[in-house]
Amino acid sequence: MKVRASVVSELHGKWETKEIELDEPHAGEVRVKMAFSGMCHSDEHVRTGDISQAPEVLQFFGVDSMFPLIGGHEGSGIVEAVGPNVTALAPGDKVAVSFVPACGRCEPCASGRQYLCDLTSMTLAGPMMSDMTWRHHLDGKNVNRMAQLGTFSDYIVVNEASLVKIEPWQDLRAAALISCGVSTGFGSVVDRGAVQPGEVVAVVGCGGVGSGAIQGARIGGARAVVAIDLNQSKVDRAMKIGATHGATSMIDAAFNVLPDLTFGRNADMVVLTPGVLTGDLIEQARSICAKGGRIVATAIAPFDQNSTELNLFGLAMFNQALLGTVFGSANPRFQIPKLLRLYEKGMLDIDTIITQEYTLDEVQKGYDDLEAGTNVRGVVRFD
Ligand SMILES: NC(=O)c1ccc[n+]([C@@H]2O[C@H](COP(=O)([O-])OP(=O)(O)OC[C@H]3O[C@@H](n4cnc5c(N)ncnc54)[C@H](O)[C@@H]3O)[C@@H](O)[C@H]2O)c1
Numbered sequence: 324m325k326v327r328a329s330v331v332s333e334l335h336g337k338w339e340t341k342e343i344e345l346d347e348p349h350a351g352e353v354r355v356k357m358a359f360s361g362m363c364h365s366d367e368h369v370r371t372g373d374i375s376q377a378p379e380v381l382q383f384f385g386v387d388s389m390f391p392l393i394g395g396h397e398g399s400g401i402v403e404a405v406g407p408n409v410t411a412l413a414p415g416d417k418v419a420v421s422f423v424p425a426c427g428r429c430e431p432c433a434s435g436r437q438y439l440c441d442l443t444s445m446t447l448a449g450p451m452m453s454d455m456t457w458r459h460h461l462d463g464k465n466v467n468r469m470a471q472l473g474t475f476s477d478y479i480v481v482n483e484a485s486l487v488k489i490e491p492w493q494d495l496r497a498a499a500l501i502s503c504g505v506s507t508g509f510g511s512v513v514d515r516g517a518v519q520p521g522e523v524v525a526v527v528g529c530g531g532v533g534s535g536a537i538q539g540a541r542i543g544g545a546r547a548v549v550a551i552d553l554n555q556s557k558v559d560r561a562m563k564i565g566a567t568h569g570a571t572s573m574i575d576a577a578f579n580v581l582p583d584l585t586f587g588r589n590a591d592m593v594v595l596t597p598g599v600l601t602g603d604l605i606e607q608a609r610s611i612c613a614k615g616g617r618i619v620a621t622a623i624a625p626f627d628q629n630s631t632e633l634n635l636f637g638l639a640m641f642n643q644a645l646l647g648t649v650f651g652s653a654n655p656r657f658q659i660p661k662l663l664r665l666y667e668k669g670m671l672d673i674d675t676i677i678t679q680e681y682t683l684d685e686v687q688k689g690y691d692d693l694e695a696g697t698n699v700r701g702v703v704r705f706d
Pocket residue numbers: 362363364365366368503504507527528529530531532533551552553554557571572573596597598599600604620621622623624648649650651693696699
């Protein structure tokens with residue numbers, strides 16, 4: 324069938340709507356009619372080359388470049404058709420996508436760490452992970468999909484491991500945001516950072532992921548949540564979803580917020596969720612982190628970023644921990660339904676985070692607005 328999808332065709336190219344030839348699902352695959360797709364910063368990381376790989380690695384995936392690529396990895400929709408051997412999903416089911424596949428059988432999945440599922444090694448680029456053949460074609464050629472998903476598309480065909488079934492009454496728009504950004508931020512604080520009641524948490528970067536982190540801190544019992552963003556309007560929005568204090572840089576927080584708030588002890592946890600992680604931010608975060616505190620690195624850095632500023636004397640003598648995280652170190656099949664229930668109970672605010680809806684043809688405009696600082700989260704609404 325022919326579908327419309329937003330594609331970036333070259334490094335630093337624009338998001339453009341293209342007609343894609345989409346094949347029928349093979350064994351273990353599912354076709355979903357998309358309802359909503361959130362516009363996470365990670366898609367921009369592919370467009371700008373931060374998420375990439377060495378040519379030899381790409382060759383291993385059977386491609387010579389990350390492009391062309393169908394964007395989008397945060398979304399929700401309704402199952403329309405299933406291929407052979409799909410038993411857990413049926414047409415009509417509501418689903419959220421997961422950029423981390425969860426096969427349920429590999430060692431990480433079997434040991435309760437779906438966020439490390441071995442199938443994630445296949446999600447960068449290349450053919451379907453089911454059987455290494457292609458379902459998506461643009462002008463007669465095979466096309467990559469962001470995280471094996473490519474949710475900026477009227478319909479997607481994906482492996483069933485990339486889908487999480489949700490309840491028929493659950494909200495598809497909220498499910499879309501929870502499927503990546505909100506879950507990742509929430510888990511960064513609750514699952515990876517293991518927030519304790521009464522702690523002080525600083526969240527650096529208050530976009531979609533940071534908004535999940537702020538609410539994870541609030542729900543996890545933090546006594547104070549410091550929202551830090553270079554953009555004052557993001558700080559103001561953060562105060563509406565649970566932040567108790569705001570600052571426009573880590574230095575601002577170090578001088579004007581943390582001394583009184585923590586009696587000079589600094590933040591128990593500093594979560595890094597800026598748009599792009601750079602090496603200088605690690606030491607800045609450590610310098611506002613308390614003795615015995617945790618620094619959680621959630622944001623994505625350029626793939627060849629090997630150097631960082633970090634005072635190793637302070638790290639050891641203050642007994643601090645630097646923790647990386649993917650998907651907030653949570654299991655998608657557990658975390659996404661759990662956060663949807665918190666949304667239903669009015670405990671997790673998604674609606675305040677969604678600043679604007681766009682059509683599929685407006686994906687570039689949505690990312691221009693993100694760059695301009697006017698979006699916390701833009702969302703594509705499909706017909
Ligand atoms: N680890 C994971 O599994 C995972 C999952 C999803 C997204 N991410 C990454 O998380 C990051 C955040 O994603 P997002 O969609 O929320 O991005 P976003 O662009 O919506 O938000 C980033 C925010 O950071 C602010 N910012 C930028 N530099 C800053 C700085 N030095 N100090 C303070 N604030 C700063 C921006 O003003 C913006 O409000 C991205 O790098 C994204 O790729 C990681």
